[in-house]
Amino acid sequence: MKQIRDQEARLARLLQNSLAPRHPRPEFVHSLRERLARLPSMPVLVEKPRHLARSVGLGILGLIGVIASALAAALVALRFLGWVLTSLRLAPKARPQPQVPDRELHS
Amino acid sequence: MSANSEEARLIRRAKRDPQAFGELYERYVRKIYTYVYYRMGNEHDAEDLTARVFQRALTHIDGYQDQGLPFSAWLYRIAHNLVANWHRDHSRQQVVGLDEALGREVGDQPHELAEDEEERRVLLHALRHLPEERQQLLILKYAEDLSNAEIGEIMGRTEGAIKSLYHRTLLTLRDDLVEQVEHARPQDGEHARRVESRRRRSS
Numbered sequence: 161m162k163q164i165r166d167q168e169a170r171l172a173r174l175l176q177n178s179l180a181p182r183h184p185r186p187e188f189v190h191s192l193r194e195r196l197a198r199l200p201s202m203p204v205l206v207e208k209p210r211h212l213a214r215s216v217g218l219g220i221l222g223l224i225g226v227i228a229s230a231l232a233a234a235l236v237a238l239r240f241l242g243w244v245l246t247s248l249r250l251a252p253k254a255r256p257q258p259q260v261p262d263r264e265l266h267s
Numbered sequence: 268m269s270a271n272s273e274e275a276r277l278i279r280r281a282k283r284d285p286q287a288f289g290e291l292y293e294r295y296v297r298k299i300y301t302y303v304y305y306r307m308g309n310e311h312d313a314e315d316l317t318a319r320v321f322q323r324a325l326t327h328i329d330g331y332q333d334q335g336l337p338f339s340a341w342l343y344r345i346a347h348n349l350v351a352n353w354h355r356d357h358s359r360q361q362v363v364g365l366d367e368a369l370g371r372e373v374g375d376q377p378h379e380l381a382e383d384e385e386e387r388r389v390l391l392h393a394l395r396h397l398p399e400e401r402q403q404l405l406i407l408k409y410a411e412d413l414s415n416a417e418i419g420e421i422m423g424r425t426e427g428a429i430k431s432l433y434h435r436t437l438l439t440l441r442d443d444l445v446e447q448v449e450h451a452r453p454q455d456g457e458h459a460r461r462v463e464s465r466r467r468r469s470s
Contacts, residue, residue: 167441168437168438168441171437171440171441171444172437174386174387174390175390175394175405175408175409176409177387178387178390178391178394178409179305179405179406179409179410180410181297181298181301181410181411181412182297182300182301182304182305182313182410183297183300184296184297184300184313184314184317185310185314188314188317189296189297192292192296192317192318192321193289193292193293195318195322196285196288196289196292196321196322196325197285197286197289199285199322199325199326
């Protein structure tokens with residue numbers, strides 16, 4: 161047990177030594193601050209239209225989806241209605257074609 | 268005025284005034300850079316992602332809501348998400364990591380120092396193969412010197428959960444190191460012998 165505790169303590173010490181705080185290059189810190197100072201106008205110009213375009217695109221896709229679903233549902237309903245009417249013999253039957261004897265045809 | 272209320276005031280100002288955001292930036296850039304550096308393993312990517320963290324923070328600070336957590340927790344969360352996205356997008360590319368960076372630094376240093384560096388290299392290699400949240404925990408604890416309670420605030424967990432995760436992480440790391448030594452043995456007998464002898468000495 162003591163051995164495990166010692167190992168853990170040593171590992172913790174090793175981590176402490178290995179994960180020392182890092183210092184970014186001063187030029188980097190400075191140039192990033194300058195870039196950030198120039199940035200505030202950009203998000204308004206770039207981010208908002210992008211969000212707007214995404215929303216409009218998703219809206220159009222959604223609308224197309226709804227219309228397609230409605231059409232498909234209507235088609236299925238009509239077919240079902242036709243089947244029901246046919247089953248109940250309520251649908252107008254197709255008038256049978258008069259049978260023409262072969263003789264008349266040949267004469 | 269307490270540090271928290273002063274920071275809250277600064278954040279409110281930063282929503283309108285870029286100069287105030289600059290103050291927040293100066294306050295946290297080194298911490299975020301350190302975190303990103305240990306997650307990425309090299310300076311170039313660390314700078315790139317640190318810049319993206321602050322750009323994103325600036326563009327979203329309007330929507331930032333004070334929920335009683337330190338502002339740094341929000342920044343660390345942005346950094347964590349960006350690093351995770353980066354690793355997901357580059358998962359098929361080979362990453363030039365801490366190993367090579369450290370390898371260059373070691374150079375012709377004396378034997379003992381080189382041994383320490385080797386041990387560090389092995390440790391950081393093992394660290395970067397831990398699951399993301401465990402890497403985050405160790406970096407916040409050791410590089411940022413945060414308490415379990417503070418880490419819990421950042422990671423959205425209780426102090427007890429962090430303590431438990433930390434303990435499990437140390438055990439995993441220890442086992443990984445032992446495994447690395449075992450694997451290194453056939454290719455690099457000298458290195459393995461050194462690491463193992465140090466491990467034995469220490470235990």
